[in-house]
Amino acid sequence: METYAYYADGRWLEPAGGEYFTSENPYTGKTWAQIPRCNDRDVEIAVQAAYRACHEGPWARMHPAERGTMVRRLGDAVALHADRLADIETRDNGKRRVDIHPGLSSWLIDSFYYYAGMADKLEGSVIPTGRDEILNYTRHEPYGVVAAITAWNSPLLIAIWKLAPALAAGNAVILKPSEFASASTLELMKAFEDADLPSGVINTITGFGAEVGEPLVTHDRVRKVSFTGSVKGGASVAGLAARSVKSVTMELGGKSPQLVFDDARLEDSVHGVCGGIFPPAGQSCIAGSRLLLQAGIYDAFVGKLIEVAQRARLGDPNDPATNIGPIANKIHFERVLGHIERARKSGATLACGGNAVNPGGAGGWFIEPTIFTNVAPDSALAREEIFGPVLAVMRFETEDEAVQIANDTDFGLAAGIWTEDHRRALNLANRLEAGTVYLNNYFDACTQSPVGGYKQSGYGRENGWEGMRDFVQTKSVWLSTARRIEAPF
Numbered sequence: 001m002e003t004y005a006y007y008a009d010g011r012w013l014e015p016a017g018g019e020y021f022t023s024e025n026p027y028t029g030k031t032w033a034q035i036p037r038c039n040d041r042d043v044e045i046a047v048q049a050a051y052r053a054c055h056e057g058p059w060a061r062m063h064p065a066e067r068g069t070m071v072r073r074l075g076d077a078v079a080l081h082a083d084r085l086a087d088i089e090t091r092d093n094g095k096r097r098v099d100i101h102p103g104l105s106s107w108l109i110d111s112f113y114y115y116a117g118m119a120d121k122l123e124g125s126v127i128p129t130g131r132d133e134i135l136n137y138t139r140h141e142p143y144g145v146v147a148a149i150t151a152w153n154s155p156l157l158i159a160i161w162k163l164a165p166a167l168a169a170g171n172a173v174i175l176k177p178s179e180f181a182s183a184s185t186l187e188l189m190k191a192f193e194d195a196d197l198p199s200g201v202i203n204t205i206t207g208f209g210a211e212v213g214e215p216l217v218t219h220d221r222v223r224k225v226s227f228t229g230s231v232k233g234g235a236s237v238a239g240l241a242a243r244s245v246k247s248v249t250m251e252l253g254g255k256s257p258q259l260v261f262d263d264a265r266l267e268d269s270v271h272g273v274c275g276g277i278f279p280p281a282g283q284s285c286i287a288g289s290r291l292l293l294q295a296g297i298y299d300a301f302v303g304k305l306i307e308v309a310q311r312a313r314l315g316d317p318n319d320p321a322t323n324i325g326p327i328a329n330k331i332h333f334e335r336v337l338g339h340i341e342r343a344r345k346s347g348a349t350l351a352c353g354g355n356a357v358n359p360g361g362a363g364g365w366f367i368e369p370t371i372f373t374n375v376a377p378d379s380a381l382a383r384e385e386i387f388g389p390v391l392a393v394m395r396f397e398t399e400d401e402a403v404q405i406a407n408d409t410d411f412g413l414a415a416g417i418w419t420e421d422h423r424r425a426l427n428l429a430n431r432l433e434a435g436t437v438y439l440n441n442y443f444d445a446c447t448q449s450p451v452g453g454y455k456q457s458g459y460g461r462e463n464g465w466e467g468m469r470d471f472v473q474t475k476s477v478w479l480s481t482a483r484r485i486e487a488p489f
């Protein structure tokens with residue numbers, strides 16, 4: 001059993017209340033680690049450490065280029081410790097190792113290098129006021145203490161998408177990972193010790209949303225909150241932050257549609273639709289969990305889709321031959337099975353999967369790739385985020401009908417379109433209400449390209465220049481060289 005401490009003020013600390021909670025390996029269902037159950041006293045330690053780093057320590061006075069060099073060193077630290085980080089992420093939340101290393105880890109490294117290069121390029125502007133005696137210019141300044149709250153499905157990626165730009169912009173960060181997968185974020189702190197950043201610049205406290213997340217979000221020295229999680233969690237956090245008018249970035253849930261037209265290439269689109277939900281067992285915010293098929297391709301597509309989905313190999317997330325790993329925690333495993341049970345009773349047709357399985361008798365939490373057809377667009381199955389390997393299939397006749405069904409949702413994170421008619425593809429990309437639209441591909445992303453939601457999928461952006469913008473605030477400075485100021489009255 002591994003027992004962790006939490007990391008604040010450049011030190012490893014025991015939780016003030018002396019309590020811990022356990023973390024289970026989703027592949028075996030067995031407890032493997034104890035995680036600090038922090039409380040508001042630990043929050044106070046972390047916030048004061050971050051505040052000192054921003055206002056008194058070397059970080060506050062550091063030249064941006066030097067800050068960029070330090071952020072780059074964080075990327076070097078991830079590269080050095082990539083194997084250990086991947087081991088712990090797979091052990092703690094069941095993410096397939098092949099999805100973490102080398103692919104994800106090189107992306108995580110790139111994030112630090114990309115934003116390190118931006119640290120000394122946050123240029124302001126000189127405003128043309130048209131008056132010689134007035135100089136007006138702008139500066140982009142950090143918020144100071146940033147609270148970064150993350151979800152359990154991809155802890156390292158979600159944490160680094162916040163850390164890299166926030167630090168490059170000159171903020172200090174307090175990470176609060178999900179209670180369902182905290183260990184890899186703590187391991188990231190161990191890796192960062194090699195980068196030798198000033199104390200308090202990066203901190204990680206662990207624990208439950210209400211016990212730790214709320215004191216963190218409402219603390220008066222926290223000036224920016226970046227949240228990744230469910231709509232319910234996000235709405236709660238945004239509401240708390242609103243009490244003290246904090247800037248908030250929200251990366252929330254989705255129920256993303258994939259639209260397939262009669263002229264789509266059959267095999268490619270089947271592979272793209274399957275690949276857009278099943279490999280992470282549906283545990284991706286941008287999972288394409290609704291499938292809209294034009295009537296002409298419907299039968300051929302569903303037949304091929306089931307054939308491919310049934311080929312998937314469920315098993316050990318450390319085994320490169322595994323196609324689909326476990327559900328990340330027991331509570332979510334039971335939540336997804338509940339959705340499937342309700343869908344069975346909803347009148348939809350269970351065309352594939354639908355069962356919990358126990359590959360290799362390992363004892364973990366696995367659900368088969370599951371496909372429901374004849375799904376009513378207004379049903380819970382078509383409207384609620386399941387965040388599991390469950391695909392809801394609907395039929396449409398015309399483009400307008402496809403757009404109407406696709407946009408008829410509270411979410412707006414991503415969407416996919418499969419057609420050989422590029423005029424149609426571009427026209428529909430403009431009409432779909434989603435922060436990311438894929439045309440004849442799905443799930444692509446890179447550090448340079450902004451990610452974020454429309455409607456209840458959130459607001460603000462991560463990655464790219466916009467990802468940096470969310471961590472600075474603009475100041476306008478006016479200098480008067482006028483000889484005198486006339487009396488106002």
Ligand code: TXE
Pocket residue numbers: 149150151152153154176177178179207208209210212213214217228229230231232233234236237251252253254284285286385387413458
């Ligand atoms: O979310 P939760 P989960 C979404 C995904 C799914 C959800 C799953 O779509 O909906 O995340 O992650 C903390 N005050 N995304 O179940 O429960 C909680 O402790 C303060 C979208 O973890 O909302 C955890 O650390 N904190 C994303 C974090 O919030 C609170 C990509 C998230 O918990 C809190 C990945 C409270 N009241 C998953 N309640 C994207 N769009 O990029 C919860 N927390």
